[in-house]
Amino acid sequence: MSSQAVKKRDHKSYLQVIMISATFGGLLFGYDTGVINGALPFMSRPDQLNLTPVTEGFVTSSLLFGAAVGAFYGGRLADRFGRRKMILNLALLFFLATLGTAFAPNVPVMVVFRFLLGLAVGGASSMVPAFLAEMAPAEKRGRMVTQNEIMITGGQLLAYVFNAVLGVTLGDIGHVWRYMLILCAIPAVMLFIGMLIVPESPRWLASKGRKEEALKVLKQIRDENRALDEYKEIEEAVKKDEEFKKASIKDFKAPWLRRILLIGIGVAMVNQITGVNSIMYYGTQILQESGFGTQAALIANISNGLISVLSVCFGIWLIGKINRRPMLIAGLSGTSSALLLIAIFSNVLEGTAALPYVVLSLMGLFLIFMQGCIGPVTWLVIAEIFPQRLRGLGSGISVFFLWIVNAIIGFSFPVLLGTIGLSATFFVFVALGIMGIIFVYKCMPETNGKTLEELEEEFRLKYDKSSKVTLIDKVQ
Incomplete structure (x- = not known):
């Protein structure tokens, strides 16, 4: 084997190490958001936290809500102190907050530590995709960034499996939910160890004037010629950004940047108005509502986690084959159709033995x-549409809105389920899904097959013309 081939293999291997290490943040994201699905029925018992629909929504x-704050400020902190350093800090916060939730004696303490855990989840949701996007070569960026999505869904699957195992074997023990929660400390330790051995983003290093370090990192993850070419692109982008002051929300007053920000926020919100997290957080309750018992619902819910992982693997393959925009529209059409069928059959088959299995099947189709x-x-577009100088801030703001909508749905779903019922609740999500399709069709640009620097230049040329009236300006 030639020395050139060996170096190429080494570059690929190091990129794999970087990807696996960083995406433990996604695993934590998935486990912490998914574990509540199975823990809630046990936490709600009178001898435990005695949750009502309202306190269940708060927990x-x-x-x-913590994730919303973490996503917003996490991006800014990552811009200031570096992606790698901040992800290391998140690992520590994950660990400490996990211990707090596992040993919480009452609802107020649980809410406080869940909020702190949310800060870490939100920070990871904005920092990890941005870090991966900056480390990946253009032709592999889509697949590398979306590997984080596998880890998120993998974390949710692990949560569902452990929930089912613990719920079935130790369900008679009142505090079994504590065992479910504390398991998250393990991937937190693995994230910390992994991030100790990976380098900082070369784009961040270049933006801070540490150009020799940036080139050194690029040579570790690219071949010699490509590293030099990519370094020149980064250097040119940094020079353009030096014309501006420190990144702030005021920078988005420029029409082209304002449009990018609104697109990022819109794509983030579309991700949530599908109603996905009503299933990921309350899947066990939905299955109970349709007719399953608690243990049967816990076991059946594993299929949702497994389908999620397999679907993300398919999505990663697919995202390298087709453009982002039609893929998103197809996905929204499918989720809205699945929820419409759940709403219809919840009425037509109410009280029948078939209903829980029909609902479970349609939940799988939705996922x-x-x-x-x-x-x-969603995560790929948010990670790639913002220019380097504003990437942390822009992705942080976008993901902030994602988590705010997520929190509103997370709080209101058990209340809606208890008041208007399963069918009517899903009809609401169908209407929101149709609105999401309209937004993507009219507003979202295509980003496939371009470097981050090429995307920035394209947005500048397209929307930074004083004579051009943009769609956002028309709306205003």
Whole structure:
């Protein structure tokens, strides 16, 4: 084997190490958001936290409101201190907050530590995709960034499996939910160890004037010629960014940047109005509502996690084959159709033995479209549409809105389920899904097959013309 081939293999191997290490943040994201699905029925017992539909909503949504704050400030902190350093800090916060939730004696303490855990989840949701996007070569960026989605869904699957195993074997023990929660400490330790051995983003290093370090990192993850070419592109982008002051929300006053920000926010919100997290957080309750017992619902819910992982794997393959925009529209059409069928059959088959199995099957169909199309495209577009100087801030703001919508849904779903019922609740999500399709069709640009620097230049040329009236300006 030639020395050139050996170096190429080494570059690929090191990129794999970087990807696996960073995406433990996604695993933590998935486990912490998925574990509540099975823990809630046990936490709600009178001899435990005695949750009502409202306090159940608070316990669930406290993490999500924390995630909104973590996503917003996490991006800015990553811009200031570096992606790698901040992900290391997140690993420590994951570990400490996990211990806090596992040993919480009452609802207020649980809500506080769930909020702190949310800060880590939100920070990971904005930092990890941005870090991966900056480390990946252009032709592999889609697949590398969406590997994080596999880890997110993998974390949810692990949560569902452990929930089912613990719920069936130790269900008679009142505090079994504590065992479910504390398991998350293990991947937190693995994330910390993994991030100790990976380098900082070369784009961040270049933006801070540490150009020799940036080139050194590029040579570790690219071949010599490509590293030099990519370094020149980064250097040119940094020079353009030096014309501006420190990144702030005021920078988005420029029409082209304002449009990018609104697109990022819109794509993030579309991800949530599908109703995906009503299934990921309350899947066990939905199955109970349709007719399953608690243990049967816990076991059946594993299929949702497995379908999610397999669908994301398919989505990663698919995202390298087709454009982002049609993939997102197809996904939204599929999720809205699945929820419409759940709403219809919940009325038509109410009280029958077939209903729980029909609902379970349609939840699986929903997740195929959600995790196979919508999820990978969402995180990838948010990670790649913003220019280097504003990437942390822009992705942080976008993901902030994602988590705010997530939190609203997380809080309101058990209340809606208890008041208007399963069918009417899903009709609401169908209407929101149709609105999402319209937004993507009219507003979202195509980003496939271009470097981050090429995307920035294209947006500048297309939307930074004073004579051009953009769609956003028309709306205003």
